[in-house]
Amino acid sequence: MNEAQLRALTFSHRAARLAMAGVATGLFEEIAETPRTVDEVAAACGLAERGARALLEALAALGVIERVRGAYPATPAARAVFCEKGEASRRHTVLHDLWHTGLWTRLEESLASGRPLDDRNGDPFFTRPDVLVRFFPNLAHAMVESTREETIELAEQLALPAFARVLDLGGGGGQFSRAIADAHPDAEVVLFDQPPVIAAAPAHPRITAAPGDFFTSPLDPAGAGFDCVLLARVLMGFDDVRAAELLGRVRAVLRPGGVVHVVELRRGEGAAGRVAALLDVDMLLLTGGAVRTACELRALLAAAELRPGEPRSLGLGMLHIEARS
Numbered sequence: 001m002n003e004a005q006l007r008a009l010t011f012s013h014r015a016a017r018l019a020m021a022g023v024a025t026g027l028f029e030e031i032a033e034t035p036r037t038v039d040e041v042a043a044a045c046g047l048a049e050r051g052a053r054a055l056l057e058a059l060a061a062l063g064v065i066e067r068v069r070g071a072y073p074a075t076p077a078a079r080a081v082f083c084e085k086g087e088a089s090r091r092h093t094v095l096h097d098l099w100h101t102g103l104w105t106r107l108e109e110s111l112a113s114g115r116p117l118d119d120r121n122g123d124p125f126f127t128r129p130d131v132l133v134r135f136f137p138n139l140a141h142a143m144v145e146s147t148r149e150e151t152i153e154l155a156e157q158l159a160l161p162a163f164a165r166v167l168d169l170g171g172g173g174g175q176f177s178r179a180i181a182d183a184h185p186d187a188e189v190v191l192f193d194q195p196p197v198i199a200a201a202p203a204h205p206r207i208t209a210a211p212g213d214f215f216t217s218p219l220d221p222a223g224a225g226f227d228c229v230l231l232a233r234v235l236m237g238f239d240d241v242r243a244a245e246l247l248g249r250v251r252a253v254l255r256p257g258g259v260v261h262v263v264e265l266r267r268g269e270g271a272a273g274r275v276a277a278l279l280d281v282d283m284l285l286l287t288g289g290a291v292r293t294a295c296e297l298r299a300l301l302a303a304a305e306l307r308p309g310e311p312r313s314l315g316l317g318m319l320h321i322e323a324r325s
Contacts, residue, residue: 018058019082020098022065023091027055028074028082035071092141099125099135103285116288136196140173143233147175150315154232154263155179157320160187164227167192167219169250170234174201174209180230181206190226192219214246225255232263236279237289240300247304254325260306262321263314267293272317297321 001009022028025045030036036044042052060067065074080086082094102123110117120126158180160166166189168177177191181204188208191201195211203209212218220226229250235243250260265276276291283289292300294311298321301308306323314320 015062016097017101018055018062019064020094020101021055022059022078023082023094024098025055027059028065028078029084031065031072031074032079032083035068035073037071041072090145092138093145095134095138096142099131100282100286102126107281107285110285114284117285133196136194137200140193140197140200143172144175147232147315147318150263150318151175151179152183153315154230154261154320155183157314158184158228158261160184161227162186163188165224165255166190167226167229167250167253169193169219169229169231170214170237171230171232172197172201174198174204174207176230176232177201177207178204190220215242215249219249220253225258226253227255227258229254229258229260230263231260233265235262235289235297235300236264236283236291237287239288239290243289243300244303247300247306251304251306251325256325258325260301260323260325262297262301262323263318264297264321265291266313266317266319267291275317294319294321 025047027041027045030041030044038049038053038056041047041056042049045052047055056065056067056072059065060072063075064078065072074082080088081090083089084091102125103117103120106117125131154176164184164187166177166180166184166187168174168180168189168191170193171177171191172193174191177189180187181189185206187206189204189206190208190210191198192210192212192214193201194213198209198211201207201209210221231246231250235246238246247260254260265279266272267276267280280291283291290296297319298308298311301321301323306325308321308323311319311321
């Protein structure tokens with residue numbers, strides 16, 4: 001990076017925070033179809049006139065929205081990305097990132113301790129009941145938004161036996177479960193996740209929702225075993241000890257010859273590597289987990305007495321490792 005790029009980098013958190021505020025206040029939804037004046041935005045979004053003007057002018061200066069004869073329309077890109085019904089909507093992802101911003105202000109504490117921030121008293125978002133009740137359902141939607149390309153690709157790659165039983169462990173909003181059920185019409189899929197998360201998953205005739213705790217609830221109450229277990233962006237949420245414990249529980253519910261499919265962010269160079277490195281810091285702050293390298297993931301799988309294959313790329317920024325029992 002040159003000097004100008006470094007200056008822009010250290011200033012850029014302001015622009016990101018303004019975009020988040022536009023999503024959180026409903027500004028982009030308000031101006032998506034019809035340009036609005038400052039007073040109209042203030043009334044619709046619950047803002048002071050001074051606050052609405054500052055937000056609108058800043059977003060217009062950034063090129064996120066426009067200013068046309070005293071009113072402010074959203075750009076086509078802003079409608080696509082920041083609105084609920086946008087064709088490339090990342091609204092839930094933006095809200096998820098917003099609710100982490102309080103933790104990032106205390107980053108140095110986690111860097112010094114190597115541990116997540118357990119004390120969140122006084123956090124501007126994690127102490128708000130309205131945020132806490134929405135956090136996990138919103139996370140499920142954010143996962144759907146951020147894995148659109150990889151979902152269908154993975155489902156088509158899976159080689160399943162006839163009438164396979166599949167466990168989508170930590171499957172959130174069920175995007176992978178639906179894709180697997182659609183790609184394999186005779187498969188039976190069990191979608192397992194925490195109750196607040198799984199509540200956001202739409203119903204499907206061949207997907208059974210199983211709310212529970214990853215470490216204390218039975219993963220296979222029927223006792224029939226699974227031919228395939230999918231762990232998509234799950235292991236990154238746990239430290240090595242807990243990840244190993246979870247993999248041990250997974251191995252215990254595999255049928256002979258069963259396969260575990262691990263999907264994680266891909267460490268390395270380029271844009272995908274930058275995203276993975278930044279989200280690795282997120283994991284440190286939130287859970288003590290980590291975005292691991294392919295070698296680290298394969299070592300975890302081997303330690304759980306699973307036989308990992310070679311990693312391969314999935315989509316633009318993920319890797320996929322198969323491990324057999």
